[in-house]
Amino acid sequence: MIKDLTVDRSAFDRIIQSGGYVSMHTGCAPEANNTLVEKHASDGAFNSAACIGCGACVAVCQNASATLFVAAKITHLAYYPKVKLNPKTGQKKLILKMQSEGFGSCANHRHCTPACPKDVSLQNITRVNKILG
Ligand code: SF4
Secondary structure: OOOOOOOOOOOHHHHHHOOOOOOOOOOOOHHHHHOOOOOOHHHHHHHOOOOOOOOOHHHOOOOOOOOHHHHHHHHHOOOOOOOOOOOOOOHHHHHHHHHHHEEEEOOOOOHHHHHHHOOOOHHHHHHHHHHOO
């Protein structure tokens, strides 16, 4: 049963399952100083990773687009230096899944970022558009 004031975010889960991950050897915990991350990259990754999947960006969007959410999920991975994104398969799947779940496309109205409780930046969308071409 879905109660009043409760948002069904299962569509977000299905989007993440479709390609919101990367494959890499994890092994045991590496020495933290072996992987240098530039300050701008760690700040950008943190901004993206702050997304809590609340759905406020979708609720406020005229097109019911989940582009800010998807862009945050892709971008927080893209900032990590050892991650090689595969725009043609892995990350493209998130966009395709977003569309198949019935979310609209981004028309750049920019209502999403002011509504976002975690201040996820609009630059995530710009960055993802560059990554996916
Ligand atoms: S409003 Fe912000 S925190 Fe909520 S799902 Fe959208 S991007 Fe994520």
